[in-house]
Amino acid sequence: MELTMQDITKEFQGFHAVDGVSCHMGKGVYGLLGVNGAGKTTLMRMLCTLLRPTSGAILWDGQDIFRMGEAYRRILGYLPQEFGYYPDFTVWDYLLYISAIKGLRPAAAKKRAEQLLKQVGMWKQKDRKMKKLSGGMKRRVGVAQAVLNDPQILILDEPTAGLDPGERIRFRNLISELAEERLVLLSTHIVSDIEYIANEILLMKDGLIVQEGTLEELLAAMPQQVWRCRVPREQVGEYLKRYKVANVKTALQGAELRILSSQRPARAAESAEVTLEDVFLYHFGEKSEEENGNSEGADTNI
Amino acid sequence: MEKTIIWYEIKKVFSQRGGKIALFLLAGLLALCSYFALDISYVNPDGSKLYGVEAARRLREEKRAWAGEVDAETLRRVVEENNRILSMPEAQGDTVLESEITYSRRQGFDDLRDLLNEFYAKGFREYDYYLADHLSPDQVTEDFYENRVKLLREWLADEDSGTDFTEKEKAYLVEHYEDLDIPLRYDYADGWGRLMEYMPSICMVTAYILAYLVASMFSCEYGLKADSVFFSSAYGRNRAIRGKIAAGAAIVTLVYWGIVLLYTGVVLGCLGADGADCQIQAYFAGWKSLYHLTNLQEYLLVAAGGYIGSLFFSLLTMYVSARTKNAVAAVMVPIFLTFLPSFLGGIQASLLDRVMGLLPDRLLDLHLEVRLFHIYQIGGTVVSALPLLFGIYLTLSALLAPEIYRVYGGSFRRNRAG
Numbered sequence: 001m002e003l004t005m006q007d008i009t010k011e012f013q014g015f016h017a018v019d020g021v022s023c024h025m026g027k028g029v030y031g032l033l034g035v036n037g038a039g040k041t042t043l044m045r046m047l048c049t050l051l052r053p054t055s056g057a058i059l060w061d062g063q064d065i066f067r068m069g070e071a072y073r074r075i076l077g078y079l080p081q082e083f084g085y086y087p088d089f090t091v092w093d094y095l096l097y098i099s100a101i102k103g104l105r106p107a108a109a110k111k112r113a114e115q116l117l118k119q120v121g122m123w124k125q126k127d128r129k130m131k132k133l134s135g136g137m138k139r140r141v142g143v144a145q146a147v148l149n150d151p152q153i154l155i156l157d158e159p160t161a162g163l164d165p166g167e168r169i170r171f172r173n174l175i176s177e178l179a180e181e182r183l184v185l186l187s188t189h190i191v192s193d194i195e196y197i198a199n200e201i202l203l204m205k206d207g208l209i210v211q212e213g214t215l216e217e218l219l220a221a222m223p224q225q226v227w228r229c230r231v232p233r234e235q236v237g238e239y240l241k242r243y244k245v246a247n248v249k250t251a252l253q254g255a256e257l258r259i260l261s262s263q264r265p266a267r268a269a270e271s272a273e274v275t276l277e278d279v280f281l282y283h284f285g286e287k288s289e290e291e292n293g294n295s296e297g298a299d300t301n302i
Numbered sequence: 303m304e305k306t307i308i309w310y311e312i313k314k315v316f317s318q319r320g321g322k323i324a325l326f327l328l329a330g331l332l333a334l335c336s337y338f339a340l341d342i343s344y345v346n347p348d349g350s351k352l353y354g355v356e357a358a359r360r361l362r363e364e365k366r367a368w369a370g371e372v373d374a375e376t377l378r379r380v381v382e383e384n385n386r387i388l389s390m391p392e393a394q395g396d397t398v399l400e401s402e403i404t405y406s407r408r409q410g411f412d413d414l415r416d417l418l419n420e421f422y423a424k425g426f427r428e429y430d431y432y433l434a435d436h437l438s439p440d441q442v443t444e445d446f447y448e449n450r451v452k453l454l455r456e457w458l459a460d461e462d463s464g465t466d467f468t469e470k471e472k473a474y475l476v477e478h479y480e481d482l483d484i485p486l487r488y489d490y491a492d493g494w495g496r497l498m499e500y501m502p503s504i505c506m507v508t509a510y511i512l513a514y515l516v517a518s519m520f521s522c523e524y525g526l527k528a529d530s531v532f533f534s535s536a537y538g539r540n541r542a543i544r545g546k547i548a549a550g551a552a553i554v555t556l557v558y559w560g561i562v563l564l565y566t567g568v569v570l571g572c573l574g575a576d577g578a579d580c581q582i583q584a585y586f587a588g589w590k591s592l593y594h595l596t597n598l599q600e601y602l603l604v605a606a607g608g609y610i611g612s613l614f615f616s617l618l619t620m621y622v623s624a625r626t627k628n629a630v631a632a633v634m635v636p637i638f639l640t641f642l643p644s645f646l647g648g649i650q651a652s653l654l655d656r657v658m659g660l661l662p663d664r665l666l667d668l669h670l671e672v673r674l675f676h677i678y679q680i681g682g683t684v685v686s687a688l689p690l691l692f693g694i695y696l697t698l699s700a701l702l703a704p705e706i707y708r709v710y711g712g713s714f715r716r717n718r719a720g
Contacts, residue, residue, distance in 0.1 A: 082527045084526040093310065097307075102537070146531075
């Protein structure tokens with residue numbers, strides 16, 4: 001069970017959405033972390049054979065996935081970022097329809113759909129119309145459809161986007177449950193999703209995989225140290241200009257800053273433990289701020 | 303597996319509000335056309351009127367008394383009876399009641415009286431409603447059928463009308479006219495007549511509604527952003543697309559024949575199916591037709607034409623839907639093709655008229671087409687419009703299906719960055 005990306009590039013009118021990505025993946029959960037526009041969706045769409053790479057090859061156990069065609073799609077499950085559904089179908093009808101286009105026989109499809117709906121906690125809602133479901137419920141049905149065919153490769157594109165914290169935790173647990181005995185590639189820009197469930201993390205920036213490894217490896221490879229210090233309120237702006245600041249927390253007579261720096265930023269600064277959020281900020285700091293000032297990768301709660 | 307896909311594709315269409323509204327409209331169309339078709343009247347001897355099924359029953363009784371071969375003897379009887387009625391005092395009066403009483407006496411042979419007006423017409427395009435009233439039994443000669451061919455020859459020889467046809471086409475028309483099996487047989491056939499009167503409306507509206515129903519079958523995956531899951535599934539690029547095409551064809555087949563057969567059942571059930579084997583030439587509206595068909599054959603032809611027309615429009619709509627990923631653009635296609643002749647109708651050009659005779663909307667109104675002289679000379683052979691219409695649109699429909707498969711199968715490869 002090995003998915004290999006060999007120097008794959010996807011170019012859109014001169015713009016390199018994915019730029020020479022090479023990677024090997026086996027069984028386990030892989031977290032693809034990057035800001036919006038990093039190329040995650042393009043990469044995932046190529047892995048789902050929905051887009052052809054401009055150059056390079058994607059192999060499954062040594063075979064080109066585009067040549068494998070239907071045989072490859074039989075072992076693939078995909079939950080896209082924009083999960084579309086048929087609003088007037090009931091949950092049950094929706095899953096049976098997807099089962100049919102995934103090649104499951106009707107009897108097996110009914111059995112599998114029931115099992116999965118129970119697993120994702122949607123069995124009681126099976127007769128509800130898809131359009132009547134909440135965002136979290138739709139996502140759970142989305143995951144159920146992705147694993148209907150018991151895929152060896154499960155690709156989940158931003159599966160927790162738009163979910164409330166409670167739903168996100170439930171969702172992470174569900175993914176962990178489903179991840180056994182298959183390759184799961186999970187893309188997100190929400191650091192905590194990856195931190196808890198990914199065996200291996202790939203950081204993607206401007207179409208490139210800038211770093212990959214386990215959580216421990218990424219933390220150990222962090223080239224800068226993390227510092228915690230309390231500064232007067234009027235100096236906060238100066239620190240924000242000079243350093244990458246992971247967090248600003250208002251405190252009595254000043255603010256408590258979490259700073260990424262090779263050198264101690266202030267005499268009173270104390271060394272702190274590096275987290276994946278710090279690694280994310282180190283790599284994507286400016287981009288994530290540009291993208292959304294309140295990104296969960298870099299909270300700036302002044 | 304494909305059966306399940308087809309079933310769910312059909313369910314997708316009819317689970318939408320638009321699908322339910324379309325079914326409601328079809329039921330309304332069926333009710334309305336049946337109501338108008340059954341709106342038949344019978345005039346009682348006192349001049350009062352009866353409507354509906356009872357009227358049809360009485361009319362049938364009276365008309366069946368005149369059933370049989372249309373020969374000189376029958377026509378003489380018609381003329382004699384007509385003259386007897388016209389000599390009665392009510393026929394001389396000018397009130398509506400007197401006129402109705404007169405009509406009540408001749409409604410049993412009114413179809414044959416209409417035929418007399420055609421048999422003894424002075425010109426091919428001439429019609430005099432009162433001509434039969436001026437005939438005496440002696441004027442009914444054995445050779446009245448020959449007048450049909452004679453008038454056609456004269457009309458074709460005319461400088462104004464004859465120039466629309468080549469010599470081969472003229473010969474073709476005359477030859478077909480001469481082939482008419484005589485004597486014709488007459489029977490009560492109001493059931494067929496009323497049925498055919500509203501068949502074009504049934505075919506046309508059903509074809510539009512069907513095109514509307516299938517318009518979103520291919521574009522919906524994109525419109526609902528369900529395309530990624532669809533195309534990344536095992537059958538998303540082969541069987542599932544075939545399933546969509548088959549579901550579209552199944553919807554057209556089931557809905558079209560459902561509506562047509564229900565309408566036929568209601569009308570013929572109420573008005574009777576007598577006269578099925580009588581030729582359409584034995585009735586005023588079909589006398590000049592180039593096609594020698596019985597009432598039943600004409601019905602089958604019109605129904606089959608409507609089906610092929612609906613199938614072609616729906617496949618074309620599905621093709622545009624697959625190509626443009628836009629249901630609105632797709633549903634505009636049949637509307638455009640149907641209204642095109644109306645826009646071009648004002649242009650007086652023989653060639654244009656002939657081209658318009660081959661547009662797909664003609665298949666939805668074969669009841670009229672059967673009565674038109676749309677003929678085409680291809681090389682040295684002259685062909686009438688009907689086989690051409692069936693041939694062209696059956697072939698195009700057969701070509702559209704694999705083309706939809708090809709276009710939609712490749713449509714997911716759009717360039718979209720993420």
